Amino acid sequence: xxxxxxxxxxxxxxxxxxxxxxxxxxxxxxxxxxxxxxxxxxxxxxxxxxxxxxxxxxxxxxxxxxxxxxxxxxxxxxxxxxxxxxxxxxxxxxxxxxxxxxxxxxxxxxxxxxxxxxxxxxxxxxxxxxxxxxxxxxxxxxxxxxxxxxxxxxxxxxxxxxxxxxxxxxxxxxxxxxxxxxxxxxxxxxxxxxxxxxxxxxxxxxxxxxxxxxxxxxxxxxxxxxxxxxxxxxxxxxxxxxxxxxxxxxxxxxxxxxxxxxxxxxxxxxxxxxxxxxxxxxxxxxxxxxxxxxxxxxxxxxxxxxxxxxxxxxxxxxxxxxxxxxxxxxxxxxxxxxxxxxxxxxxxxxxxxxxxxxxxxxxxxxxxxxxxxxxxxxxxxxxx
Amino acid sequence: xxxxxxxxxxxxxxxxxxxxxxxxxxxxxxxxxxxxxxxxxxxxxxxxxxxxxxxxxxxxxxxxxxxxxxxxxxxxxxxxxxxxxxxxxxxxxxxxxxxxxxxxxxxxxxxxxxxxxxxxxxxxxxxxxxxxxxxxxxxxxxxxxxxxxxxxxxxxxxxxxxxxxxxxxxxxxxxxxxxxxxxxxxxxxxxxxxxxxxxxxxxxxxxxxxxxxxxxxxxxxxxxxxxxxxxxxxxxxxxxxxxxxxxxxxxxxxxxxxxxxxxxxxxxxxxxxxxxxxxxxxxxxxxxxxxxxxxxxxxxxxxxxxxxxxxxxxxxxxxxxxxxxxxxxxxxxxxxxxxxxxxxxxxxxxxxxxxxxxxxxxxxxxxxxxxxxxxxxxxxxxxx
Numbered sequence: 001x002x003x004x005x006x007x008x009x010x011x012x013x014x015x016x017x018x019x020x021x022x023x024x025x026x027x028x029x030x031x032x033x034x035x036x037x038x039x040x041x042x043x044x045x046x047x048x049x050x051x052x053x054x055x056x057x058x059x060x061x062x063x064x065x066x067x068x069x070x071x072x073x074x075x076x077x078x079x080x081x082x083x084x085x086x087x088x089x090x091x092x093x094x095x096x097x098x099x100x101x102x103x104x105x106x107x108x109x110x111x112x113x114x115x116x117x118x119x120x121x122x123x124x125x126x127x128x129x130x131x132x133x134x135x136x137x138x139x140x141x142x143x144x145x146x147x148x149x150x151x152x153x154x155x156x157x158x159x160x161x162x163x164x165x166x167x168x169x170x171x172x173x174x175x176x177x178x179x180x181x182x183x184x185x186x187x188x189x190x191x192x193x194x195x196x197x198x199x200x201x202x203x204x205x206x207x208x209x210x211x212x213x214x215x216x217x218x219x220x221x222x223x224x225x226x227x228x229x230x231x232x233x234x235x236x237x238x239x240x241x242x243x244x245x246x247x248x249x250x251x252x253x254x255x256x257x258x259x260x261x262x263x264x265x266x267x268x269x270x271x272x273x274x275x276x277x278x279x280x281x282x283x284x285x286x287x288x289x290x291x292x293x294x295x296x297x298x299x300x301x302x303x304x305x306x307x308x309x310x311x312x313x314x315x316x317x318x319x320x321x322x323x324x325x326x327x328x329x330x331x332x333x334x335x336x337x338x339x340x341x342x343x344x345x346x347x348x349x350x351x352x353x354x355x356x357x358x359x360x361x362x363x364x365x366x367x368x369x370x371x372x373x374x375x376x377x378x379x380x381x382x383x384x
Numbered sequence: 385x386x387x388x389x390x391x392x393x394x395x396x397x398x399x400x401x402x403x404x405x406x407x408x409x410x411x412x413x414x415x416x417x418x419x420x421x422x423x424x425x426x427x428x429x430x431x432x433x434x435x436x437x438x439x440x441x442x443x444x445x446x447x448x449x450x451x452x453x454x455x456x457x458x459x460x461x462x463x464x465x466x467x468x469x470x471x472x473x474x475x476x477x478x479x480x481x482x483x484x485x486x487x488x489x490x491x492x493x494x495x496x497x498x499x500x501x502x503x504x505x506x507x508x509x510x511x512x513x514x515x516x517x518x519x520x521x522x523x524x525x526x527x528x529x530x531x532x533x534x535x536x537x538x539x540x541x542x543x544x545x546x547x548x549x550x551x552x553x554x555x556x557x558x559x560x561x562x563x564x565x566x567x568x569x570x571x572x573x574x575x576x577x578x579x580x581x582x583x584x585x586x587x588x589x590x591x592x593x594x595x596x597x598x599x600x601x602x603x604x605x606x607x608x609x610x611x612x613x614x615x616x617x618x619x620x621x622x623x624x625x626x627x628x629x630x631x632x633x634x635x636x637x638x639x640x641x642x643x644x645x646x647x648x649x650x651x652x653x654x655x656x657x658x659x660x661x662x663x664x665x666x667x668x669x670x671x672x673x674x675x676x677x678x679x680x681x682x683x684x685x686x687x688x689x690x691x692x693x694x695x696x697x698x699x700x701x702x703x704x705x706x707x708x709x710x711x712x713x714x715x716x717x718x719x720x721x722x723x724x725x726x727x728x729x730x731x732x733x734x735x736x737x738x739x740x741x742x743x744x745x746x747x748x749x750x751x752x753x754x755x756x757x758x759x760x761x762x763x764x765x766x767x768x
Contacts, residue, residue: 002715003710003711003768005711005714005725005727006709006711006727006729006730006731021412024412024432025409025412025413028405028408028409028431028432028729029409029724029725029726029727030725030727031727031728031729047412047432047433047434048408048412048431048432049431050431285722285745286724290724294718299715299718300715300718300719302718302723302724303721303722307691307692307745307747308691325390326387327387327389327390330389331386331683331684334678334683334684334686335684337687338669338687339686340413340670340674340686341389341413341414342413343389343390343413343414343415344415345390345412345415346390347390361669361691363691384387
């Protein structure tokens with residue numbers, strides 16, 4: 001008998017950003033006692049957790065001491081000290097997703113090798129010790145443009161560049177990296193897979209992502225993706241194959257390309273609630289945060305179907321504004337049908353910083369999409 | 385320009401029970417700064433508000449001092465000191481719903497007079513200074529059984545009795561009360577009406593309530609009510625008429641009887657989020673707590689339609705158990721389709737105490753209803 005509810009049971013969460021904050025809606029709903037560790041004393045999660053600790057997620061001792069206080073430990077960000085998680089796991093603390101999953105993900109070169117090893121379709125690539133070393137490989141310079149990615153530290157488009165000329169390589173940081181074939185694709189898709197401790201697995205519907213061309217951040221997430229049912233099923237099957245390969249407990253968000261020939265190639269994964277699943281709060285029978293909790297606490301997984309169609313719009317700081325945030329025209333968008341804004345609670349805006357998101361739901365996906373464009377055209381994230 | 389989001393704006397909430405707790409999901413979603421006053425240091429709202437004050441809601445000075453700290457003041461319970469609210473209103477604090485609304489509601493005799501004055505259909509009644517005084521009125525003793533209600537202090541079925549014989553009156557408290565005609569009804573219905581500061585009004589669909597025969601607490605809330613469209617429209621129209629009469633800002637939950645002749649009679653109202661609207665968290669485009677915030681902050685009201693059909697089951701303490709709570713079989717019900725439990729975070733259970741609720745949603749209402757019965761038959765709220 002699992003007794004997590006209104007009890008002495010303690011759940012730890014590494015990271016107190018917006019993902020952690022949204023997860024806390026569901027820990028509160030279930031009355032699960034939470035401990036949060038975050039480097040910032042103004043972390044969005046700080047208010048609604050039971051116990052907040054300020055400290056570095058990359059520091060071995062900090063993570064170790066924090067983890068020893070809890071019964072189950074999870075994270076909302078991959079940049080955490082894996083050595084500490086491995087020690088905690090050995091000491092009997094349940095760490096989900098498992099540190100072994102993070103080992104295969106944190107370094108993008110290792111992640112690509114993992115796909116190759118498990119016959120998971122992905123764009124061809126080579127690993128290099130530093131950017132200029134790519135110049136020694138004519139295969140890349142003869143096939144411009146291609147993609148350059150730093151092996152670690154990438155997030156929200158950082159650490160990723162399109163190399164258009166050989167000299168572009170001179171401007172890139174001299175860190176371990178990969179060169180990757182640039183895929184001409186029709187769509188960027190994502191599937192979230194949930195797996196609980198007992199091995200029950202469920203996939204969410206395929207979503208379609210549109211990126212902001214300059215910021216390289218997701219601008220719209222559309223659920224369900226407006227693609228053929230056959231392609232959608234292929235994407236779900238591949239996502240489940242990736243999930244089986246990792247054997248993760250918790251959520252795994254699998255980002256994929258749909259090529260011009262309707263091939264599905266895995267781009268990258270995140271073992272946690274994901275931006276591409278925010279629509280699920282309003283759209284799905286079981287939202288991704290509740291699902292993550294169900295998975296790591298070994299409760300039965302909930303229905304991943306949608307109640308209605310959804311479009312999610314990221315609210316990022318407008319260019320040219322830095323300072324205390326103001327959401328201009330937010331009342332205006334709240335008058336539009338099916339619109340729910342989510343404000344992450346960051347006090348300061350800066351260009352392209354993720355400050356919130358807006359979900360638009362409707363029984364009709366095209367109508368939701370039209371409203372989403374109006375939302376995007378109205379609201380501005382500026383400084384006061 | 386209203387700037388409530390991630391700002392210095394302060395919302396006060398009187399009462400920190402489950403209603404306040406659920407409202408805080410939405411204040412967190414909007415990053416609205418909250419102050420909560422509750423007599424209990426273990427109030428369910430304590431964790432997720434920004435500032436918690438322990439104190440009596442009925443004490444003039446306590447409510448006054450608390451209210452002076454905030455910009456807008458609301459409440460999740462009617463038993464608050466109205467004199468203090470009136471003083472605050474005079475001092476320029478926005479108090480929503482307005483103290484004048486509470487003046488017409490807190491005393492059930494005054495509430496019934498209000499309906500009579502505004503030609504709102506309601507069961508016939510008489511007011512009395514104390515229970516035994518009803519014996520002087522043959523109209524009641526000649527028409528047994530009838531309903532006795534104390535004018536103040538009633539909640540969750542407390543302060544209400546069915547009088548079957550004259551001697552029943554001797555066992556009732558000697559407080560101001562009303563005698564009310566017992567209405568043979570087909571259904572108990574409820575409609576939640578939202579009104580913002582600017583006067584925009586929206587009604588939620590009619591819900592159907594089934595009561596537990598002994599505890600006189602709602603056992604199932606079904607949305608939409610399975611009644612004729614004509615009757616549903618009449619109920620919505622009467623609820624809107626009641627709302628117009630009160631001129632409240634915020635939510636008003638209107639409880640009604642559908643008589644055997646399909647008349648609609650207003651039973652009572654609550655100017656706050658209501659148990660009959662909990663289904664809206666999963667079921668509606670805009671949940672009642674978010675709607676209440678939109679209304680009192682004078683933001684546009686959201687869509688009140690349902691995404692899917694819903695059935696809500698109250699989780700009340702099982703008879704014969706008092707002590708630290710345990711939710712037996714909760715994992716089992718979480719494996720059922722469309723089931724979301726809400727645990728209020730009260731540490732101690734006692735017979736019939738509201739400890740949580742479960743929402744069951746489905747595109748098909750009969751399917752949701754069948755699952756709801758399974759939920760009710762499985763989960764037990766007992767002591768550890």
